[in-house]
């Protein structure tokens with residue numbers, strides 16, 4: 375060893391500024407999140423400790439929030455089940471089947487859907503979609519009535535849970551398809567050509583190289599979409615015909631649970647005192663639900679992280 | 686089963702740009718044919734036109750004939766997918782499917798062929814292919830691990846195993862060792878010597894010693910000037926090309942005077 379002094383690594387000002395602001399931003403997010411959580415918890419307490427009879431509905435806060443939570447999940451699940459395959463299919467069409475010019479135009483139109491305010495979707499749902507769904511609901515009750523989802527009685531207005539879910543699906547479609555399109559377009563040529571050179575048809579190439587590579591991105595897109603679906607307020611408030619306290623898997627009747635966000639929007643203007651705290655408690659439930667969903671999504675993505683193609 | 690390939694008057698285009706012109710050559714079965722030449726002279730382009738991979742790029746097309754054992758590969762009724770199932774390809778950069786395990790990578794082509802195969806048969810085929818690619822001993826304990834965890838040389842041998850698992854007639858290799866260390870390179874050269882017993886092999890290489898070591902026939906591609914199409918300047922037995930080439934350009938290139 376010669377007598378060379380190991381010089382301490384130089385920390386440049388720019389590095390320090392960047393590290394500092396990145397750390398600051400990270401901490402700020404946590405602080406805001408903690409603040410929101412603390413607010414929700416503190417303001418829910420009065421509803422949680424109040425005598426059951428004083429809470430709206432008269433059976434306590436859990437009986438009030440439960441059906442709302444149920445309705446929220448059902449509507450969001452319908453939206454996801456409809457929108458994910460459709461969004462993935464659109465993204466695949468745009469990236470791998472459509473001629474370039476058409477793909478650009480169509481991609482633009484789909485992105486435009488994302489910019490439409492939800493109230494417009496609400497009006498579309500109630501005035502256009504709902505009446506057109508009525509004949510289908512009648513048919514479903516008659517022929518598929520043995521499935522609990524279509525038990526009926528079929529709604530005469532079409533303002534059902536299924537209609538609401540479909541409206542939500544249209545709303546989250548651009549999110550899912552835009553993110554899927556992005557990840558599908560990023561699949562390295564190398565991997566696509568590996569499949570083609572083995573004698574894969576275009577669809578086989580997509581199954582071998584594109585879908586597995588884009589999997590975590592699609593899940594991420596679906597989760598963003600789910601986030602929007604869980605929190606959507608106005609469209610649901612307009613479209614869904616609700617009766618307080620219902621819990622049913624029947625998707626085609628006029629008797630539906632509301633969703634948390636829509637219920638808050640509808641009830642809040644006429645609430646005061648304990649009613650407000652009850653609504654906030656339902657907000658806390660929504661907050662918790664979103665966290666759980668995100669943790670689950672992350673677990674799904676990480677489960678096969680070794681195989682993600684990111685390494 | 687190894688097959689011979691007869692190429693005549695082949696022109697290869699990217700849109701309006703003619704990248705390769707006028708190639709006429711015969712490739713013998715059960716032998717290694719090496720293609721050498723300076724960068725950009727169209728070796729990869731030519732190689733990719735043999736298994737119809739060239740045309741997957743937008744605007745890319747060829748004119749001329751590529752005939753394998755009497756069948757015109759560019760015939761109107763020929764599906765490029767079938768051509769690629771008969772003519773396997775190994776790329777310059779190792780490209781195993783990162784989302785698949787080692788086992789699934791090797792099985793990928795077999796599963797494509799939609800042959801229903803018993804699990805034990807498939808296991809056997811995967812093992813034989815990995816053995817043929819000299820990779821079996823290194824990976825037999827971790828067949829279910831992701832392929833992306835292998836070293837570059839191992840990944841390239843995995844790609845070779847994947848290509849030969851479907852028993853192609855011809856194997857095309859585009860600078861298969863150029864991204865690899867010397868030991869992996871030797872491993873792949875040894876492998877080629879073994880594989881030519883069963884396959885017709887065409888290899889593009891930048892490395893002249895490699896061409897001299899592994900091949901029976903050598904073709905020299907050259908470019909007269911930038912913007913001009915590349916041409917097959919000379920094609921002969923490897924021995925002849927490296928000892929006594931007909932063309933001045935070939936001699937200059939192999940003696941390192943340009944390129």
Ligand SMILES: Nc1ncnc2c1ncn2[C@@H]1O[C@H](COP(=O)(O)OP(=O)(O)O)[C@@H](O)[C@H]1O
Pocket residue numbers: 699704722723724725726727728729730731742915
């Ligand atoms: N995807 C492409 N689009 C347009 N031109 C290309 C493309 N790939 C290669 N070329 C052109 O074709 C010619 C031959 O390239 P290539 O076959 O890659 O040469 P080599 O493999 O001998 O280095 C070059 O002029 C190159 O610029």
Ligand SMILES: [Mg+2]
Pocket residue numbers: 728729730859
């Ligand atoms: Mg090349």
